[in-house]
């Protein structure tokens with residue numbers, strides 16, 4: 001049982017640390033809280049003034065903090081979260097997609113783009129102009145079922161292996177009428193967790209097949225402290241087998257305490273041997 005626990009711990013550590021390539025992202029040196037502090041500084045509701053998503057996101061993001069080069073967010077608002085990501089990921093360009101013109105936010109590391117997230121040809125124009133190789137894509141746009149699922153279906157292929165696709169505010173699914181419950185984003189993810197298949201009336205078959213084959217896992221995270229906020233974090237599979245993946249983690253494996261080899265029991269001195277009274 002103990003060895004099973006250690007294997008599970010190793011695999012979990014492997015999932016968390018698989019992208020770690022920089023010594024700067026060593027957990028022993030990393031101080032958590034920066035992402036939430038930046039969220040609060042710029043005023044996005046992802047921080048502790050709102051949904052508190054950043055407290056969880058940072059555990060997923062910090063291994064690639066110094067390596068990520070392209071982050072994309074759907075839904076710009078006033079640009080608060082784009083600025084938060086720009087400051088958190090020092091080497092990344094942050095791309096924002098919005099149905100409205102947000103070009104006043106453009107700078108050397110923030111690029112905005114006008115597109116409707118429910119329109120595949122507009123998403124294609126964005127990808128054609130900016131590439132299909134994002135470390136993280138996050139959807140904080142219109143939050144309707146169609147918008148969330150069309151974007152997920154179309155853009156997931158543009159997440160790098162091992163990267164993340166995040167759908168925020170999945171709790172909007174809970175406002176849908178009962179007769180439409182089957183096609184909510186929450187039902188789609190719950191169904192994927194149970195069956196390993198993505199099914200959606202908004203996602204075309206090739207996209208659904210790609211998603212089913214390439215999602216490593218999806219986590220639904222519910223914040224019950226402030227309000228019932230739900231965010232969904234889906235990780236893309238790596239381009240390698242589980243065995244190769246574990247082999248990329250020598251530093252982590254080394255740091256897991258090894259169980260000491262069992263000592264052979266010493267023969268008991270004759271003087272300590274119990275005397276059997278029946279003899």
Ligand SMILES: C[S@@+](CC[C@H](N)C(=O)[O-])C[C@H]1O[C@@H](n2cnc3c(N)ncnc32)[C@H](O)[C@@H]1O
Nearest residue numbers: 044075076077080081098099116117140141142
């Ligand atoms: C909640 S705000 C984003 C806030 C921002 N992410 C932050 O945390 O600071 C939602 C944004 O989504 C945009 N939006 C709404 N419907 C959209 C659609 N169909 N496609 C793209 N963006 C959309 C809105 O214009 C608005 O700017």
